[in-house]
Amino acid sequence: MRKKITLKQIAKELDVSISTVSKALRNSIEISEDTREKVQAFAKLYNYRPNNIALSLKNRKTKTIGVIIPEIVHHFFAKVIRGIELVANRRGYNVIVGLSNESFDKEVINMQMLANGSIDGFILSISKETLQQQDYHHFNETISQGMPIVMFDRVVNDIICDKVIIDDMKGSKNAVNKLLNNGCKHVAIITTKDYVSVGRLRTQGYLEALEDHKMIPNSNLILKVDDELLSEDHLDSLEDEIEGLFKRNKNIDGIFAVNELYAIIAMKVARKLNMKIPDDIQVIGFTDGVLSKHATPSLTTVSQHGQEMGEKAADLLIDKLEHEEDEERFQTVVIETNLIERESTK
């Protein structure tokens, strides 16, 4: 077992000083060609690589960015990470991942674990519990210590930092417009409780689309699902809720769901009730995941461009890290959504 070699060991072997070795490896003109070649040959032979930790300590930057997300087994977040990793790597950064698991405490702990020198900045999406409790002190503290944060998707106005979001309202408005233009007269929405900002905004988009079409929203057609239902065991009761929605409103001919799963389950229920998709009922979901693409019929959906969000977030963060100039200028980047039309709409 050959442990990693250090400058000191090279210096000793070659009977020169550490400084000389360091300079020789960095091709300093201070060092004679002779010595330089000797040192470089030796270093190559022993496969010398500078120790990252030592560099981090010296430079007081780690070239590592911390990513805190609520959940990783999730198509959207996975895509975001892929985007982050892509540009981080391209720009010479590593990515540390922490999962909050939608819990406030885990979010705080994870951030503390990383904020003590391990990383140069954060990219994160806020956990549901944090959104619910509206306790953002850990974000503000981190920022006030001079560590930049870029938030994506689930953001909040109270925190002043760079943000990457989609226009949830516009995206869902487009989707609902599509349904209405396709002739739907009774479009229902399956959404979440309001404290999830994206749920609230998407509901708003739905309402605006109706308004534009001079239609009066019918509260019976708005189903606000309790988020807990997403935990695996409760899928059945989610199904029941949706079935209830259909049965109470026999005339439903369009469904807009604020996420993929809701839409898929809605389609399942529709099928069970012998409604033909898209003839009797048209369905649009949000977030383009693997389910939308491979469901039968495949699902028309609002694409969120997770990877692009990740890339943009990473670029914003690294820009901030590398140019202290515009330290105090924060931007909110809006990624355009688009409607991917598939078989669930006409």
Added chain:
Amino acid sequence: MRKKITLKQIAKELDVSISTVSKALRNSIEISEDTREKVQAFAKLYNYRPNNIALSLKNRKTKTIGVIIPEIVHHFFAKVIRGIELVANRRGYNVIVGLSNESFDKEVINMQMLANGSIDGFILSISKETLQQQDYHHFNETISQGMPIVMFDRVVNDIICDKVIIDDMKGSKNAVNKLLNNGCKHVAIITTKDYVSVGRLRTQGYLEALEDHKMIPNSNLILKVDDELLSEDHLDSLEDEIEGLFKRNKNIDGIFAVNELYAIIAMKVARKLNMKIPDDIQVIGFTDGVLSKHATPSLTTVSQHGQEMGEKAADLLIDKLEHEEDEERFQTVVIETNLIERESTK
């Protein structure tokens, strides 16, 4: 903006030495109660936290583990990461993620980026390209530098290290047995080219199950899909290939697919050809992902327990990191698969 405070600054403020501050914070008995309280109060006030990088350098361990996977937008790998993160966090470790994107070069580069002091050990699953080229020097070099590796799922015998795998052969044998016991007479398999070890093993399990039932394998019923087809654009040709399989073998009444997507597409094709599932044809997939659960009909599948694999891998690695004793003993842990029966089988 209050930058993070250091021992040195505390020492200066309180007019004591750095050593005293350090000891006081760690409750050393060397320090008088007076001083201790004074220091701790000050530290608390300024929210002092030891700098991780400095600790890493001093202790020559980073309490960070590096994870290299081929792809993150993938249910199975995401589950593994979740498992890794879970126990890593519980045991005081961070997780750095690198994506090889199924490329040999990116795998090598990623490992080099991390192996220079950034992490204490690796957990990884080998990229397809690496498997194809059978070039494992980067693994061996890393190991010979004294950095432990735990491999999961896609492993290879040539490398001596801890491994976490499933019994692919047994899992698929069970699945095919299920089909045969359910009365299928002509079971086809949709698998990958042989260089993907898991594909090869699963094919072998299929053959063994046939043999156990005294059935003679029919090469027409074995479809080896070129992996490139998985790249998004080629889904259509994958569908065509499967349709060809069905049309050439009108008597197929069972399908075993070595992954979820192949199974889903097979079901799609079957439906297109007006075959009823599970009456005319029964289908079983591999890897329990979101598609299997939410497809219609839902898919019977061999569950791979990704999260458990991740947890086990992390435990193995951290055990090795923290107990140098059994440094030279390596184990291969086999996680049991089980068949999740759903609507696609009788």
Added chain:
DNA sequence: TTTTAACACGAAAACGTTTTCGCGAACCTA
């Protein structure tokens, strides 16, 4: 030959910790 300049290299500090060792002061024991 003397002064100057260029050259080649080494010493040391710094990044932020922890820990070993040493040392002075105060206290106790004989």
Added chain:
DNA sequence: TAGGTTCGCGAAAACGTTTTCGTGTTAAAA
């Protein structure tokens, strides 16, 4: 009072780098 303990604290080394500055040797200029 002399010697020994205990107490409380500080100096310094170490982890592995990079970089600034100083210094001795040699070659060029006067």
